[in-house]
Amino acid sequence: MSKPILFLQQIPHYLISTRMVSILLTFGLFFMLSCTAFERSSDSGTGFHRGIENELRELNQQLQAEPENETLLLRKGELLFQLADQLAEPHQRTDIYREITTLSSSTVFQRDPDLTILNEKRKLIWNREQSSGIRLHQQDKSEGTNRQHQQIADHFQNAIAILPDSLVTYSLLATTYYERGEVQQAINTLHLAMEENESVKPEIIEKLAWLLLETGDTEQSVSYYEQLVRENPSNSHFLHGLVNAYVISRMNARAVERLSLMTQEFPARTYYLETLFEQYYFLIESMATSYLQPEMTQNNPETAIADILLTAGKFEEIFTSLKERVPMSEELHFKTGLYFNYLADLLDTLAEHENSRGESGSQISEKSDLSRKQALELIEKAAELNPDRLEYRYRLHEIYLRLNMTDEADQIERTLSL
Structure with missing residues (x-):
């Protein structure tokens, strides 16, 4: 007979059956986002599209001669927004959003407060893309299907492209992948969030640690959990996660050492004593x-x-x-x-x-x-x-x-x- 294991119940609250809504609630980021679809210009025909592309080519030529011309840069930003708005499929807009983000990070926009209008538009687009992803996810959930999974992921990818420092969007995208069984994609998304942001919320690191543990990368998972506990020593949830990582990784000596402290600090939590x-x-x-x-x-x-x-x-x-x-x-x-x-x-x-x-x-x-x-x-x-x-x-x-x-x-x- 196999030996019973008193595993700690470490499945995070944001990965249970109501994962997406749980994330929003847990992170305190439950936005009352607009659920309106992207509006399309009445002039969205091929001719209008071609006209934007022609003007963009001319602007790029002019910017080669005058790379810091504010008027030209602003006009380019406006045209890129218009071009993106003509594309019905979310995945078609991603590269354009990345170009807008690159444009807004230029030194001209960074030093001139009058040009912040571009960043304001980026925030609006981020809101709309993320809102659309959440809306489609809720539709799929109510219908019990995954038919819009790719569109949901595309909307969240767009939100990240237009606002790369939005940690909540990385989390939503990672959860979208996880729900489809694409665990490695979820892990890659969270790694990217950490690369793109100097300051990463502990919840992102915890989620990554949990996913790594699930895929068998116990060494890296334990490393992240130990980091979380070092930086948040009073957070019992992270302590709980660390012990569970030790247990699953068969690091019994470390588990015993940590649990011995936890049984003293939390005497009412007798499941720690059982696990010890x-x-x-x-x-x-x-x-x-x-x-x-x-x-x-x-x-x-x-x-x-x-x-x-x-x-x-x-x-x-x-x-x-x-x-x-x-x-x-x-x-x-x-x-x-x-x-x-x-x-x-x-x-x-x-x-x-x-x-x-x-x-x-x-x-x-x-x-x-x-x-x-x-x-x-x-x-x-x-x-x-x-x-x-x-x-x-x-x-x-x-x-x-x-x-x-x-x-x-x-x-x-x-x-x-x-």
């Missing part, structure tokens, strides 16, 4: 596995065994605290009993290894017997609370045999055969 109990077992398992590796040369095997037994003692101490602070349900009796039984099996393996080396494994065997008896007591209680659950009886039969309690094992076997 679990992580102590996995830490012991990791220590024992390392010790038993044939290629490992033990300079001081006595110290290694002593460390394992010391950690097993701490495992028992955490269980004592758990019993005192947490109501022992049927499920918790069984789960903790299983861990004590796993510990006994692990210690038996260590004792056999020591005996094979010509060393005495008696101390380890004694600890194993105590652990198995503790497992028996806990699982017997679970069976008492729910006598109809066959899994309990199978497990008790196994433990009775390991403890040479043959009469009890035979009795259980008779009930199982019935």
